[in-house]
Amino acid sequence: xxxxxxxxxxxxxxxxxxxxxxxxxxxxxxxxxxxxxxxxxxxxxxxxxxxxxxxxxxxxxxxxxxxxxxxxxxxxxxxxxxxxxxxxxxxxxxxxxxxxxxxxxxxxxxxxxx
Numbered sequence: 292x293x294x295x296x297x298x299x300x301x302x303x304x305x306x307x308x309x310x311x312x313x314x315x316x317x318x319x320x321x322x323x324x325x326x327x328x329x330x331x332x333x334x335x336x337x338x339x340x341x342x343x344x345x346x347x348x349x350x351x352x353x354x355x356x357x358x359x360x361x362x363x364x365x366x367x368x369x370x371x372x373x374x375x376x377x378x379x380x381x382x383x384x385x386x387x388x389x390x391x392x393x394x395x396x397x398x399x400x401x402x403x404x405x
Contacts (some may be wrong), residue, residue, distance in 0.1 A: 292306055292382060293382070294374045294382075294385070299374075301367050302368070302373070302374075302392045303365065303370070306361050306364050306365050306393065307365065309361055309392075310358060310361045310362065313358045316354055317351060317355065320347050320350060320351050320354070360393040360395075363393065364392060364393040364394075364395075365404050374388060376396050376397035377395045378397070378400040378403075379397065379399070381399070381401055383396070383397045384397065384398060
């Protein structure tokens with residue numbers, strides 16, 4: 292069953308809101324640490340800063356991937372292909388889209404990938 296215009300509008304709003312939230316998080320995460328700025332800095336503090344930076348970089352990568360998926364879903368809305376499985380061309384169940392509005396695959400195709 293095709294997605295109604297009302298539901299499509301709701302998905303679009305949700306995706307745009309999530310994209311904005313992620314962009315704000317990425318902007319906040321880009322604040323970098325300065326290693327060794329303290330005159331009397333010890334190595335354990337620098338190690339902690341390095342570990343925190345590595346964690347922040349991992350978080351940034353996950354956020355960027357999620358943002359790309361959201362942008363892809365928004366592009367599909369514009370092209371009129373949103374809610375269609377990219378693997379088998381079946382309609383993606385509304386329950387799947389409510390949980391994961393940027394989903395590219397139907398439930399059956401997701402199961403095949405596991």
